Amino acid sequence: MTENRESALLADVPEGLFIGGEWRAAEAGATLTVSDPATGATIKTIASASVADGKAAMDAAADTFPSWAATPVRERAEILRRAFDLLQERKEDFALLMTIEMGKPLAEARGEVAYGGEFLRWFSEEAAHVQGRYGANPEGTGRMIVTQHPVGPAFLITPWNFPLAMATRKIAPALAAGCTVVIKPAALTPLTTLYFAKLLQDAGLPAGVVNVVTTATSGPVSEALIRDPRLRKLSFTGSTPVGVALLKQAADGVLRTSMELGGNAPFVVFEDADLDKAVEGAIAAKFRNIGQACTAANRFIVHRSVADEFARRVTERVNGFRIGRGTEDGVTIGPLIDDRAVAKASQLVEDAVSRGATLRTGGKAIEGEGSFYEPTVLTEVPQGSEILREEIFGPVLAIVPFDTEDEAVDLANSTEYGLVSYVFTESIARGQRMIERLETGMMGLNVGVVSNAAAPFGGWKQSGLGREGGAEGIHEYLQTKYTLTPNPFA
Numbered sequence: 001m002t003e004n005r006e007s008a009l010l011a012d013v014p015e016g017l018f019i020g021g022e023w024r025a026a027e028a029g030a031t032l033t034v035s036d037p038a039t040g041a042t043i044k045t046i047a048s049a050s051v052a053d054g055k056a057a058m059d060a061a062a063d064t065f066p067s068w069a070a071t072p073v074r075e076r077a078e079i080l081r082r083a084f085d086l087l088q089e090r091k092e093d094f095a096l097l098m099t100i101e102m103g104k105p106l107a108e109a110r111g112e113v114a115y116g117g118e119f120l121r122w123f124s125e126e127a128a129h130v131q132g133r134y135g136a137n138p139e140g141t142g143r144m145i146v147t148q149h150p151v152g153p154a155f156l157i158t159p160w161n162f163p164l165a166m167a168t169r170k171i172a173p174a175l176a177a178g179c180t181v182v183i184k185p186a187a188l189t190p191l192t193t194l195y196f197a198k199l200l201q202d203a204g205l206p207a208g209v210v211n212v213v214t215t216a217t218s219g220p221v222s223e224a225l226i227r228d229p230r231l232r233k234l235s236f237t238g239s240t241p242v243g244v245a246l247l248k249q250a251a252d253g254v255l256r257t258s259m260e261l262g263g264n265a266p267f268v269v270f271e272d273a274d275l276d277k278a279v280e281g282a283i284a285a286k287f288r289n290i291g292q293a294c295t296a297a298n299r300f301i302v303h304r305s306v307a308d309e310f311a312r313r314v315t316e317r318v319n320g321f322r323i324g325r326g327t328e329d330g331v332t333i334g335p336l337i338d339d340r341a342v343a344k345a346s347q348l349v350e351d352a353v354s355r356g357a358t359l360r361t362g363g364k365a366i367e368g369e370g371s372f373y374e375p376t377v378l379t380e381v382p383q384g385s386e387i388l389r390e391e392i393f394g395p396v397l398a399i400v401p402f403d404t405e406d407e408a409v410d411l412a413n414s415t416e417y418g419l420v421s422y423v424f425t426e427s428i429a430r431g432q433r434m435i436e437r438l439e440t441g442m443m444g445l446n447v448g449v450v451s452n453a454a455a456p457f458g459g460w461k462q463s464g465l466g467r468e469g470g471a472e473g474i475h476e477y478l479q480t481k482y483t484l485t486p487n488p489f490a
């Protein structure tokens, strides 16, 4: 029964490129295969775009831009709202599809559908609230008019870890602002974006406004698009090294960019924290998405007086996890995205243990089919361990003890990343000091998950440029024009 439902769903996902409102095969029939990380089995074969296919998508986005930009805001907003409604109707299918191609447990996939959908609703509401200004210049000789305009065709590149939400977080504000787009999902999880493009078609989106190129050759296809003089905007979510490479390409054309890059989030537990809240927050901040979130807590910086009790409680919770394919009832930890991710987690844990960290639980890859790694807790992780410097992107909770508030702040800030931090304290003054002292674009103060469509999501330092969501998100796709006219009374 379940297998039948999965096959019917996979058969319903388009396998072509979506260009100019049509589904088409790639040049020379090139394909790529998508597999289930829980079993390693191939689940679907889809088109793999060439540079020429990417150019065709760019042609469609550029040709459609004038008419989409001129479409009344209300019409654009209502299409987004219809897309939101359709997503609610199809939420079980989207959740199952993400679980199959990415591995996250079904309950979490449902959470992502809810979160991802909110960007459609939020930007359908924001679309009509873009404001201009009119006023006299200080000298009184003229009138200044400030207006906002869609920046133009945009290229959106998304990662594999949140296949729906990373797409809607970019597509919704772009469309609300009046931009057309070419979106390139990650080759590991392209099916959700293809299925979402079909939903947009059903919501009445005109042909050519959203174009999807799936490809096994991201580098050349993306570079040709980024260097296309008709492109006006690049929005990328992914790792910092790839973001840096794309920024260099974008620099030649002085392209507007938004970069949502990697993280190395500190999770600071003070001696005055409510430990129940801290443990709850830690489980969410670390193990959601099997640790594969840019916002995942990477370093648990815990006051020495509560470090042991905190470690005991999180270990107890981790030992109660159920590991398996995300479609199975009660599973809380699914597979990692691929065997490379398993090898990386293994290597980081081995490095920490070899330097003197204590392994409380887990610590090994799981033999058999699929890319599974045991949920792991490490304590007394020594400074210098690679796991404190690198984004773990796996279910490994690494604890470092501290003694003073200054030391906690220094440890938390000692990274080139600055996406998010988590702080647990019952002291209001200390919480306020942390807001001012921690160098991150977002903070969870006594909470372990911060993402919300209404909030400006984004990082400081090498975690990125720009913001997605909130009132800020739509401005990533708008450009400002200032016009001066003479004083009409002069």
Ligand code: NAD
Pocket (backbone or CB within 6 Å): 157, 158, 159, 160, 161, 162, 166, 184, 185, 186, 187, 218, 219, 220, 222, 223, 237, 238, 239, 240, 242, 243, 245, 246, 259, 260, 261, 262, 263, 293, 294, 295, 391, 419, 459, 463, 464
């Ligand atoms: P990645 O950088 O490997 O890939 C991201 C996207 O870029 C994919 O679509 C990929 O196909 C494409 N890509 C890869 N190499 C490319 C190249 N040379 N030229 C053009 N495109 C290329 O990242 P990933 O492994 O898919 O995702 C995980 C990373 O994403 C982590 O570092 C995570 O922190 C980050 N991330 C950040 C946020 C955020 O909002 N800050 C959200 C989710 C994920």
